[in-house]
Amino acid sequence: MTASLCVLGAGLIGGSLLRAAAAAGWETFGYNRSEIPAGADGFDVGTDLPAVLRRAAAADALVVLAVPMPALDAVLAQVAAHAPGCALTDVVSVKAPVAAAVRAHGLAAGFVGGHPMAGTAESGWAATDAALFRGAAWAVTVDDGTDPAVWRRVARLALDCGARVVPVTSAEHDAAVARVSHLPHVLAEALAQAGAAGGALALGLAAGSFRDGTRVAGTAPDLVRAICEPNAEALRAVLDETLAVLAEARRTLDDGSLAALAEAGHAARRRYDEQHREVVSGVVPGAPGWLETLRAAGRRGAVLTALD
Amino acid sequence: MTASLCVLGAGLIGGSLLRAAAAAGWETFGYNRSEIPAGADGFDVGTDLPAVLRRAAAADALVVLAVPMPALDAVLAQVAAHAPGCALTDVVSVKAPVAAAVRAHGLAAGFVGGHPMAGTAESGWAATDAALFRGAAWAVTVDDGTDPAVWRRVARLALDCGARVVPVTSAEHDAAVARVSHLPHVLAEALAQAGAAGGALALGLAAGSFRDGTRVAGTAPDLVRAICEPNAEALRAVLDETLAVLAEARRTLDDGSLAALAEAGHAARRRYDEQHREVVSGVVPGAPGWLETLRAAGRRGAVLTALD
Incomplete structure (x- = not known):
């Protein structure tokens, strides 16, 4: 089955994510608050958020929050209304406030935070680049209660975009x-x-x-x-x-x-x-102690470059 | 007559200056405190400072101080002893302390300060690059009492290296x-x-x-x-x-x-x-008011890209 990805917000990061995931074989679609020229590049980015989210629910898509923090609450309210069962992640800079907002909307069970450490001083669809995440660190949260299946999907997305996964708690991030x-x-x-x-x-x-x-x-x-x-x-x-x-x-x-x-x-x-990037392997999401093992790895600067 | 250049100190800046000036047709030679592989690249860089300075005096070379500030005093003592009549400039970062040291050694009359705004985090001969100064700003001082003939030679050197001349007093620099x-x-x-x-x-x-x-x-x-x-x-x-x-x-x-x-x-x-670089022209070094005209130009961000 082709993995399906729904990106909410097609600015520099969200738009680049659409490009990178599509290039890696994901079925991609998304939402942006205003019309953007994504269609001209073959991307399906609509401005009707409820419709986009109903499609995500039907496709069991991984939904990515890619709007700036001030817009997050309004978008989460729509996710809760139209796609509450979807696996959910984000690419917003800060992690604890996003996790709190997700929790406030009753969406914590299916959420794993993310943060690709990439960007430029540019912004908007015109600046998007499928190679933006190549070789970058991509923080994926390992807070208590993290669903291993969702974690695996989020880590897979990061790896498919060419990034290395840094496991980290929201607070430490x-x-x-x-x-x-x-x-x-x-x-x-x-x-x-x-x-x-x-x-x-x-x-x-x-x-x-x-x-x-x-x-x-x-x-x-x-x-x-x-x-x-x-x-x-x-x-x-x-x-x-x-x-x-x-x-x-x-x-x-x-x-x-x-x-x-x-x-x-x-x-x-x-x-x-001179930092050395240790590569962690052999950690099975969901196995006993997996979160603690990953947290310890992240603290010593280690990354995942593949999922077992 | 071929212009002659004697560079004292063949680190990143001094060495790159040897390369750039040679490429522009200057006859170049220099001094370095330790043996460096300059000879392998066809450059004449000796470790006998008095001998190098006597050669500079004989050739009426423009002498460039390209040693770090802590080494300046010892080098100036040798210049005063062996080449006191040479035109003198420098490529040390700060200008007022260099001018004071030059004055203390009785060499002020033939001195015009300089500072090419170029560099990398690298250092030493291995990092030298004939293109280092291309397009860079090169501060050339316009303090009271500046000798117009020396100023012209220093500005010529900067322009020949591909830089733009920024006229500025030592204090303002x-x-x-x-x-x-x-x-x-x-x-x-x-x-x-x-x-x-x-x-x-x-x-x-x-x-x-x-x-x-x-x-x-x-x-x-x-x-x-x-x-x-x-x-x-x-x-x-x-x-x-x-x-x-x-x-x-x-x-x-x-x-x-x-x-x-x-x-x-x-x-x-x-x-x-968005700064606009105004180009100054028509200023003749030595003409009445030339220093004031150049100071005013430097203050508004203007540069010289040629000598009339």
Whole structure:
């Protein structure tokens, strides 16, 4: 039987998911709030959400929530009304708030959270790319009560899109992405402001370090807010940590030194460059202790590259 | 007559300068503290500094200081001893401290500061590239007392390497690069630490925003210090500014909002992306008011792409 996939929201991530899954042999269809030129590319993306969801229910499709966080509640209400029995996942940045919203709509039993760590500063259907997820990490949640059959379908989707599966709890995911995704946004926005405050002369002298350091400040502000604000608590914690590191660097600069900051930062970047990705295998979803085994694997940076 | 160029220090910048200038038809030679495989590539780079400088004096070469700031004083003492009459420039990051050191060695009359805004996280001869400066901004100083003939030779070198000349005073240069070069280093070092503090899980989930935001933390710590520390005063000022922006963002996060930060950061990055590079022409070095004209042009982001 061909696996069926229903993607709700055909922006950069949802649209790229339609392309990648279709290329991997999934039967795909979806919904977008407005008309988009997906049809011109051979994709079936409608604007009638109830109709799309009734089709998903009939096809026993895996339904993917791919709308920004602020739109999630309204979409979940429709899922609960028209496709409550479908396996459900998401590609929204933050995981605990999505899981809470899913729970509030009575859809927790069939839900497994997901987050492909891929994107560009572009957005919308025009920016979609079937290769977007190739080689990327794709977080798949392993919270208590996870249905092994749904987990397997979500992991299969991630693998079929060319990604490596990182098993992680929602809470641990959110703390981690505050560090490696949301904080980079905050620092990029601040750096861009510091550069522009120097006027045309400073911007004219800007080279690679400024360009790369501010790249994600090119993301639309509403999208940055939709990504970061639902994770405000974890982001506050890591921002406090970073403010302390910067305040200490500021203090050592009084003596003209950046030694401690440069040494620690370089060591940290090397750890990132040299990280070894252990591959986990032999874990059978549903077998005793499977969730604990996967959580432990995720914590040591391991990934799944296949399902047994 | 073929223009002659003597480069002191054949690391990434100095070595790339040898390559670029040679490709543009300059007669090139240089000095490096240790033996490097430059000879294998056909470049004449010796380790006997007095001998290299005597050759520079005999050839009336333009001498380029391309050693890190901590090594500058010792090299300048040798220049003063063996080639005091040569036209002199530099490719060190910060300008006012270099000008002060040059002055201290009695070499100010023949000196015009320079700073090509190009580089990578790599270093050493192996990383050199004749195309490194192509399309880059190259700051050339226009401080009071600048010798127009030397200025012309330095600007010619920058243009021959494929760069655009940004005329700027030493003080204004240092304030600007604190914003667009040194602050990016500081934030990258802090971001790398925040990511690594999340352990293997966080680093495993890191994608483009973390990779780009921490790229320059891959630079050797000693080099980061040599670049940033001589500009400690300007860096402190812009770091204070940025700490205030981040503290305010932290405050708005208490209400769950990043609206102000994201809007201002996005507008700033757009200003960078959309900057128009006015091209200045018709300025004759040495003509009345030439320094003031060039300073004003640099302040509005204008560049020279040719010498009249």
